[in-house]
Amino acid sequence: MMATSRSAQTVFSRRQLLGMGAAVVAGTLPAGGYRVRLAGAVTLVDPPWSRHPETVTSLSEEATYLTDLHAATDRVRMVTLGASMEGRAIRAVIVGPPRTRDQVRAANNCMIFGSHHGDEWAGREAIFEHMRDHAFGSGTETIVYLPTVSPDGVALGQRDLADGFDPNRHWSQSGVDRRTDGGAYLPEQQCLRQAILLYHPKIVLDTHEYTSTSNTFRFDSGTSNASGTPEAVVDVDGAVIAAMRNVATAAGYTAVAYGGPVPDDGATQAFKHGGIPALFTESAQRAAGGLALRRAQQLNALNAFQAYVQSNAAALASVAASVTWYSGFTPTVTDP
Numbered sequence: 001m002m003a004t005s006r007s008a009q010t011v012f013s014r015r016q017l018l019g020m021g022a023a024v025v026a027g028t029l030p031a032g033g034y035r036v037r038l039a040g041a042v043t044l045v046d047p048p049w050s051r052h053p054e055t056v057t058s059l060s061e062e063a064t065y066l067t068d069l070h071a072a073t074d075r076v077r078m079v080t081l082g083a084s085m086e087g088r089a090i091r092a093v094i095v096g097p098p099r100t101r102d103q104v105r106a107a108n109n110c111m112i113f114g115s116h117h118g119d120e121w122a123g124r125e126a127i128f129e130h131m132r133d134h135a136f137g138s139g140t141e142t143i144v145y146l147p148t149v150s151p152d153g154v155a156l157g158q159r160d161l162a163d164g165f166d167p168n169r170h171w172s173q174s175g176v177d178r179r180t181d182g183g184a185y186l187p188e189q190q191c192l193r194q195a196i197l198l199y200h201p202k203i204v205l206d207t208h209e210y211t212s213t214s215n216t217f218r219f220d221s222g223t224s225n226a227s228g229t230p231e232a233v234v235d236v237d238g239a240v241i242a243a244m245r246n247v248a249t250a251a252g253y254t255a256v257a258y259g260g261p262v263p264d265d266g267a268t269q270a271f272k273h274g275g276i277p278a279l280f281t282e283s284a285q286r287a288a289g290g291l292a293l294r295r296a297q298q299l300n301a302l303n304a305f306q307a308y309v310q311s312n313a314a315a316l317a318s319v320a321a322s323v324t325w326y327s328g329f330t331p332t333v334t335d336p
């Protein structure tokens with residue numbers, strides 16, 4: 001913990017920060033307020049992308065950033081869930097009021113995944129900003145973030161895991177790796193399952209992107225992007241997707257439902273099979289607005305998702321009463 005007390009935190013507008021001589025580039029600042037710590041000098045805790053808005057955050061930058069966030073507030077804790085095929089750490093970042101694992105389970109909570117596919121960055125980049133805002137905010141819900149489900153994929157710049165398997169396409173609805181039918185999960189899936197076993201999320205959001213070559217979606221992202229139309233694809237059923245789509249539309253984005261069937265072997269369907277309300281977002285990888293637009297779309301969706309969780313705690317708890325969370329499996333990672 002740093003010496004700075006949270007009571008010293010406040011929120012400044014971009015204009016105020018620049019007026020104080022903050023060493024930031026105006027063009028990199030998102031539109032919202034900034035939570036900063038005052039310890040004699042203004043300290044910004046900005047996500048790494050603020051230094052390079054159009055390129056992916058490296059794994060080493062991520063590690064440093066998460067460590068900084070963890071040190072800055074007792075609302076952040078990190079748990080290493082395991083390692084990828086190539087030995088890279090996969091982490092859960094638990095953000096909200098300080099709670100034990102059991103308290104997290106009992107609390108209003110949710111889980112958000114980034115870079116399930118390693119070359120789909122926008123959700124991951126948005127997560128870095130969203131977790132910062134929640135860390136320095138006052139929200140009472142616990143959000144468990146797995147910002148980088150596939151660090152190998154991020155490092156290698158590829159959709160699939162290091163061995164070429166698609167982590168999102170090898171879930172079975174029972175939670176068993178379809179390749180073996182013996183429960184020998186891919187390491188990345190083991191980590192994801194560990195997180196579910198540990199924290200019992202009441203709803204899950206998995207962030208993805210899609211390519212312009214796909215005809216599966218209602219949008220042809222190539223033509224839509226050529227017209228400069230911001231677009232985002234959001235797919236869930238029921239109230240939460242309606243809420244997220246409304247927020248996306250209000251922000252000027254074109255939000256549509258997934259145009260084709262959600263794959264039965266996708267993680268989203270696997271979560272739903274266990275009874276966990278699950279949804280995913282997809283921004284278009286080749287959007288004319290670049291990563292900045294896609295990140296903004298994903299952040300918009302994350303904020304709407306969080307607002308839904310905040311406003312529907314009772315409904316989520318009611319659903320959770322019958323969720324199984326992969327019962328029958330035992331967590332091997334501990335988090336007191």
Ligand SMILES: [Zn+2]
Binds near residue numbers: 117120207208209
């Ligand atoms: Zn994907």
